[in-house]
Amino acid sequence: MKTTIPWLLACITGCVMIGATFVPALAEWKNEAGSWFELLAALAFVLGGANLCAQHLKKISSRKAGWGYSAVTLVSFLVTLFVGLFKVGVIADDPTHPWSGHHQAEGSALWWLFEFAYQPLIGAMFALLAFYVASAAFRAFRAKNTEATLLLAAAFIVLLGRTYAGTWLTSAVPDDYSALTFPGLTAIILGVFNTAGQRAIMIGIALGVAATSLKVLLGVDRSYLGSEGD
Amino acid sequence: MLRNRFAVRVARSPQCCQSFSRNILAVAICSFVIFIWLRPVLAYAQDEPATVTPPKTIIAPPSNLTATDAPDDAGTAIDLKWAPSADDDPARKPRVVRGYQVYRSLADGSDRSAIARLASGAREFTDNHCQRGQSYFFEVTALGDGNSESEPARLEQPVRSVVQWFDTKRRWFGVIVLVVCGCVIVFTEIVKSGRGTYIRPIAGLKAIQEALGRATEMGRPCLFVPGLRDMNEISTVAGINVLSHVARIAADYDATIEVPTSRSLVMTAAREAVQAAYLAAGRSDAFNDDRITYVTEEQFAYVAYLTGYMVREQPAACFYMGTFFAESLILAETGNSIGAIQIAGTNEAAQLPFFVAACDYTLIGEELFAASAYLSGEPHQLGSLKGQDAGKVLACLLLVAGCVLATLATLFPESKEVEEALGYLTESILGRRGT
Numbered sequence: 253m254k255t256t257i258p259w260l261l262a263c264i265t266g267c268v269m270i271g272a273t274f275v276p277a278l279a280e281w282k283n284e285a286g287s288w289f290e291l292l293a294a295l296a297f298v299l300g301g302a303n304l305c306a307q308h309l310k311k312i313s314s315r316k317a318g319w320g321y322s323a324v325t326l327v328s329f330l331v332t333l334f335v336g337l338f339k340v341g342v343i344a345d346d347p348t349h350p351w352s353g354h355h356q357a358e359g360s361a362l363w364w365l366f367e368f369a370y371q372p373l374i375g376a377m378f379a380l381l382a383f384y385v386a387s388a389a390f391r392a393f394r395a396k397n398t399e400a401t402l403l404l405a406a407a408f409i410v411l412l413g414r415t416y417a418g419t420w421l422t423s424a425v426p427d428d429y430s431a432l433t434f435p436g437l438t439a440i441i442l443g444v445f446n447t448a449g450q451r452a453i454m455i456g457i458a459l460g461v462a463a464t465s466l467k468v469l470l471g472v473d474r475s476y477l478g479s480e481g482d
Numbered sequence: 483m484l485r486n487r488f489a490v491r492v493a494r495s496p497q498c499c500q501s502f503s504r505n506i507l508a509v510a511i512c513s514f515v516i517f518i519w520l521r522p523v524l525a526y527a528q529d530e531p532a533t534v535t536p537p538k539t540i541i542a543p544p545s546n547l548t549a550t551d552a553p554d555d556a557g558t559a560i561d562l563k564w565a566p567s568a569d570d571d572p573a574r575k576p577r578v579v580r581g582y583q584v585y586r587s588l589a590d591g592s593d594r595s596a597i598a599r600l601a602s603g604a605r606e607f608t609d610n611h612c613q614r615g616q617s618y619f620f621e622v623t624a625l626g627d628g629n630s631e632s633e634p635a636r637l638e639q640p641v642r643s644v645v646q647w648f649d650t651k652r653r654w655f656g657v658i659v660l661v662v663c664g665c666v667i668v669f670t671e672i673v674k675s676g677r678g679t680y681i682r683p684i685a686g687l688k689a690i691q692e693a694l695g696r697a698t699e700m701g702r703p704c705l706f707v708p709g710l711r712d713m714n715e716i717s718t719v720a721g722i723n724v725l726s727h728v729a730r731i732a733a734d735y736d737a738t739i740e741v742p743t744s745r746s747l748v749m750t751a752a753r754e755a756v757q758a759a760y761l762a763a764g765r766s767d768a769f770n771d772d773r774i775t776y777v778t779e780e781q782f783a784y785v786a787y788l789t790g791y792m793v794r795e796q797p798a799a800c801f802y803m804g805t806f807f808a809e810s811l812i813l814a815e816t817g818n819s820i821g822a823i824q825i826a827g828t829n830e831a832a833q834l835p836f837f838v839a840a841c842d843y844t845l846i847g848e849e850l851f852a853a854s855a856y857l858s859g860e861p862h863q864l865g866s867l868k869g870q871d872a873g874k875v876l877a878c879l880l881l882v883a884g885c886v887l888a889t890l891a892t893l894f895p896e897s898k899e900v901e902e903a904l905g906y907l908t909e910s911i912l913g914r915r916g917t
Contacts, residue, residue, distance in 0.1 A: 274656050276556040277645045289714055293747060300746030300776035307775050318794060377782035381808060384815040384840075391818075392839035453831045453847040459662065459873040460851030461716045461829070463866045466666050468719060472862055473854055475726035476719050478754025479761050 255477040266469045304329065335361035406441055413438025541578060541624045541632035542568035549620050549641040554652075557614035557645030563606045564635055567624035570602055577602060581625045584609070589617035589640040599625070612643040654911045661876060666869025673865035681867055686825050686843030687856050690801075693823040694731050697798035703738040704728070705797040707788060707813065709804020709828070710781060713747045716851075717829040721804035722748070723854035724827070726755040728801060733763035741774040742791065744784045749776045785809040789816045802826040802841070803850060806833050814840030827853060883907060 265285050272282035308322035316322075334340070340361040342353035356363050395401040412418035418434030430436045467473040544564045552559035562584065570579040579602045586609065587594035598607055612618060618641060621634035673679050697704045706728060708721040725741065732739045741756065743749040753774045760769035777787045789812060792800070800817040802810070802824070810826075810833040817824045818840050826837035827845030837844045845853060848870060855863035887904040894900055 270659075274649055274652055275647060276554060276649055277647060279556045293712060293745075296746035296750065297779075300749065300779075303746070303749065303776045304778075307772065310772070321790070373786075374780070374782045377786055377812070378808065380812055384811045388811055388815055388836065388839040450831050453834065455877050456847030456874070457829045457831065457851075459870045459877070460720075460848030462659070462662050462873065463666050463848075463870045464716050464720050464723075464851045464854075466663050466869075467855075467863065467866055468716070470667075472670065472866065473723055473858075475758075475854060475858075476713075476722040476751050476755055478751075479758035 255474050255479070258477050259471045259474060263469050263471065266465065301329075332362070332365055335365065406445075409434060409437045410441055539578065539626055539630065541626045541630065543632040544570075544582065544622050544624055544635040547620065547622055547635040547637055549618075549637055551641065551644045552608055552610075554646050554649040555643075557643050558612050559608050559610045560612050560618065560620075560641055560643050561606065561608050562620055562622070564622050566603065566605055567632060569626075570624065572603065576627075578626055579624045580627065583623045583625055583631065585621040585623070585634065587619045587621075589619060591619065614643060614645055617642040658876070662869065662873040665872035666866050669868035669872065670862050670865030673861040673868065676861075679861075679864055679868060681856060681864055684845065684849055684852070684856055686827065686845045686849065687853055689823070689825055689843045690728060690857070691731055693799035693801075693825060694728070694735050694737050696823060697732075698735040698737045700798045702796055702798035703740050704732060704799040704801065705788070705792065705817075705822075706739055706741045706801045707804070708741065708743060708748055708752060709802070709806055710744050710784065710809070711805040712745045713751055715805055717805045718745075718748060720829075720851050720854060721827075722751050722755050724801070724803045724850075724857065725752055726759045727854065727857035729756040729759035730763055733760045733765040733768060736765075736768065739773065740791070740795075740797070742777045742784075742787060743775065744777060744779050744781075746776050749774055781807065781809060785812050788813055792816050792820055792822070796820050797822055799823045799825070802828070802837065803845075803853070804828065806830055806837075811836040811840060817841070880907070880912065884912070 265288075268278060268281050268285055272278040305326065308326045311322040312319045312326070336355055339351060339353060339355050341364070342355060342357050342360040342362075344350050344352045345354075346352040353360070356366070389407075393400075393404045393407055395404050412421070413434040413436075418438070422433035422435075425433050431440060464473075468476075544567050546565040547562065548564070549560050549562050551557075552561045564582075566582075567579050581602050582600045582604050583596055584598040584600065584607055585594055586597045597609060597611070600607060609618075609620075619637050620641070621636050623634045624632040626632070694704060706725055708725060709715075709718055711718050713719065713722075729739055731737075739756065741749075741752045743752055753771050756774060757766070757769050757771070760766050778784050791797075792813075793816065797817075797820075800813070800822045802813060803826070806813075806826075806828050807830065810828065810830075814824060814826065814837055824841035825843045825845070826841045827850035828834065828837065829847075829850060831847075834844065834846060838846075852867050852870070855867050884904075884907055887900060887907060890897070890900045891904050
């Protein structure tokens, strides 16, 4: 029962979604199913928040290594929740209704936290990507074998083809042979080899999605539902 | 007495004359000032009739208005077509027709309202807000300057929107889905009947045992990241399926597995899957649900938690199975920097190069979806892989047919048959109309 009922729900919903793709009359059912998922996800968000608090409180109370980070996380979570729920610093749109302002209105405490704490932190994390791209490229482009050498050559051409240096270096090539310039070769590599490879992968992914969906609908693979017993 | 009075009147007469002439002068000056002041107003008043009520331009109305039920819809749309107004000529300056106004009313003529205002040159419109089964009248007028309108083009009979029970534009898509799903079911049954099947070895999946064994030997935990998406994504379901097998091996080896999630529903599903795996391994006592936690739904906050965990706890093996975006490289590079064995699989084609560059093994494309069947070794699951292969054969046949037709269309540009066949393949079977 523990896995059968969830599987039945998944099966019925999945069949409705497939049906709605081909039967226009079922389009509303599809929207209903989407709304139900949104509802479930919203309820689960409360579960997630409770789990977050429980995990970090446990860590703080047992003074585990790194409990200070947990304290910072909890304080940040509670402060953000408080200023968002109680609209701290929000100026009411309608003076007769003191709660009428938007919780993210400019100048509010939540807006301030978002603009001056959250955004810079997210930006800093994203900026790390630049360094990681450089280190990954350095490792990937080492000519260890034939395949790696081909990759290195292709990367070299594409990098040059995307810069002015590439255009300048092959500027002497006549227009009739423009495909042999760095920009021309770059266009061929990206438009032919890269696109062909990407599409092959995407066809495989689409077939994999179809097969996995079918396994879920038929209940062939119920690993994600756990076991029958407690 | 009379004489005296006359004498007085005569004596006053010069003063009287002076006063009279002063009054006349004052009246004349005032009249002049008033005239000067009022002149522009009078001039405006004289001009006003010419500017306010220009000779009204009569705009030719649109004609031949037809309305039909929109095909392949849920009974909420009606297509309108009309011949544009004779005055709707782009070459004519200034333009006489500025646009068209569409009106809709119920079959009894009530509830008439303007539902759309279209640009000049418009010849058709689809009303997507009809009620299923309701009959409507439509009118279209041409609009000129100053909101002037032509006589309307009217429908003679009301039109009703009707629901269609099959979207014919997707018939080929339906055929392909039926063939692929049919192949999956047929091959599943064939393999279940006991016929052996060969599944090519997937290096990334074979390495899972090696990675977990290494983690056990080193006494370090394993990190499993099920991606950023929720349980409504099939890639996340595939990731959780892989997790259940990884957890089973971890339970056998007594390795510790950590699963930080970015969605509450994923956390719940992951707990169920890992608990079931520990139970199946006979190690239910070793299951600790505190190791499967919810972190945050924010992409880079989640990344910050994961990279922080990696640097602090130094997991011996990292698994990334699910949907990943820009964070893929940050995670994989951090894992690489701590020397962990890394195995990744994602359905995001754009992230695969990053995983290939930074991870030891990468499940490419459909391998993520095949992983669960491969790891389980169950015949009824392995059959689905054969079904996928049949789908690939179908895709290859369509690709070859497309390439041949495209080549023929280039070699014989005058051939209408080839052009039509290519158009049918690309537009109806594979193209937008088929999706």
